[in-house]
Amino acid sequence: MGNIQARFYQNFIQDDRWMYMRDGLLITLEVTLFATLIGILVGFIVAIIRSTHDRTGKLKILNALCQVYLTVIRGTPVVVQLLITYFVIFGSVNVSKVLVAVLAFGVNSGAYVAEICRAGIMSIDIGQMEAGRSIGFSYTQTMWYIILPQAFKNVLPALGNEFIVLLKETSISGYIALQDLTKGGDIIRSRTYDAFMPLIGVACVYLVLVLGFTKLVSLLERRLNQSER
Amino acid sequence: MNDNVLIRAEGVRKSFSGKEVLKGIDLEIRRGEVVVIIGPSGSGKSTFLRCLNLLEVPTGGRIYFHDVDITEKKVDIDLHRQKMGMVFQHFNLFPHMDILKNMTIGPEKLLKKSPEAAEKYAMNLLERVGLADRAHAYPSQLSGGQKQRIAIVRALCMQPEVMLFDEPTSALDPEMVGEVLQVMRDLARERMTMAVVTHEMGFAKEVADRVVFLDEGILMEQNHPEAFFANPQNERLKSFLGKVL
Numbered sequence: 001m002g003n004i005q006a007r008f009y010q011n012f013i014q015d016d017r018w019m020y021m022r023d024g025l026l027i028t029l030e031v032t033l034f035a036t037l038i039g040i041l042v043g044f045i046v047a048i049i050r051s052t053h054d055r056t057g058k059l060k061i062l063n064a065l066c067q068v069y070l071t072v073i074r075g076t077p078v079v080v081q082l083l084i085t086y087f088v089i090f091g092s093v094n095v096s097k098v099l100v101a102v103l104a105f106g107v108n109s110g111a112y113v114a115e116i117c118r119a120g121i122m123s124i125d126i127g128q129m130e131a132g133r134s135i136g137f138s139y140t141q142t143m144w145y146i147i148l149p150q151a152f153k154n155v156l157p158a159l160g161n162e163f164i165v166l167l168k169e170t171s172i173s174g175y176i177a178l179q180d181l182t183k184g185g186d187i188i189r190s191r192t193y194d195a196f197m198p199l200i201g202v203a204c205v206y207l208v209l210v211l212g213f214t215k216l217v218s219l220l221e222r223r224l225n226q227s228e229r
Numbered sequence: 230m231n232d233n234v235l236i237r238a239e240g241v242r243k244s245f246s247g248k249e250v251l252k253g254i255d256l257e258i259r260r261g262e263v264v265v266i267i268g269p270s271g272s273g274k275s276t277f278l279r280c281l282n283l284l285e286v287p288t289g290g291r292i293y294f295h296d297v298d299i300t301e302k303k304v305d306i307d308l309h310r311q312k313m314g315m316v317f318q319h320f321n322l323f324p325h326m327d328i329l330k331n332m333t334i335g336p337e338k339l340l341k342k343s344p345e346a347a348e349k350y351a352m353n354l355l356e357r358v359g360l361a362d363r364a365h366a367y368p369s370q371l372s373g374g375q376k377q378r379i380a381i382v383r384a385l386c387m388q389p390e391v392m393l394f395d396e397p398t399s400a401l402d403p404e405m406v407g408e409v410l411q412v413m414r415d416l417a418r419e420r421m422t423m424a425v426v427t428h429e430m431g432f433a434k435e436v437a438d439r440v441v442f443l444d445e446g447i448l449m450e451q452n453h454p455e456a457f458f459a460n461p462q463n464e465r466l467k468s469f470l471g472k473v474l
Contacts, residue, residue: 125321127319128323130321132323134282134317135384136311137338146323150323
């Protein structure tokens, strides 16, 4: 046991090595948060376009563009997308790696959020749209006041899940030498030549985060359901 | 044109993927009149009713509301729909809003009523259908008959000039049909203009000013209820009445 204690000390306490993980964690959270915001924004817009097309047959060109976007993003690995964003799209300009990661993960997540939201919108009975329109609401007003609030409630668990997936996916940020949580653990490993402690430590931090967010989502879900009982 | 005519359908046609369900229907609905539309299932009666407020866009013909051809592209149909209340077979209440909100959201957002004024108007209507105590319940907490009565007063909150009923009692348990028909009867007594698609022959006999028989997308016969039921002319109507009466 003394051995474990010594290794813990060496990996995390000595030379304040825990700060690599703390700084990495902040980067991870920063990237996840802003990428989620972009993902929700992009996904929401794409979902509206796609479901409007599905239901009314309008917006043909926009729908086709959205389909290309979905196909490309969902058909290629996120690591490759991250590398392309960094080395190709922003290859010749000096731009913050955090920004690159936020954009790459946000655009990637948007594609998945879009399909989640579209499924949510399409799951609302067509009678709700008809009832809204028959009162005199426009298509947009009916969407806003009647369809989307119900759709949001239905997709909240899936959106929460997408957020968690995204949080874990950011662990590949090291590919563009962004010092996120995983990379922080890596740095410690390269200093101490100990693989066990830093990697298990990193895994634990991810696990705690995921458990925390899962709890948060289920609380929010329950709150929303209460309004209907 | 007679200015008592509120809605005039002229040669209304509707096809769904090549199949023609309405084959040119002419019908006038006058102010204060209760027109009941009957016919076998698949006759196109619901489709025709839904054409009147353009929930279904006719593939041919015209619909005039107040002498305005609402099938014209440049017409703002949303404005006209505010004046045409509609009640559906499956109620279509908004499950994420309580009863009062279901009723006030239209008047608040579209008629720009103050929340107080909209609520006062809605509570008045709830009082009349005996559901004032359910104002803050959610639709999932109501019975079918209660839901449909709410759906009717929700439409009334917009102070429409005509009410369209699309089989309002068909999804109800038998013991709840009566309470919904009673509300409709009261409405008719107040001279609300109504177009009702229904299978309730008793209601048609008692309340209608005119009964219309639709079959295979064609308006086969229309008449005052007494003559319509006592002395039907059309062969298909005779056989239909033979089956349902």
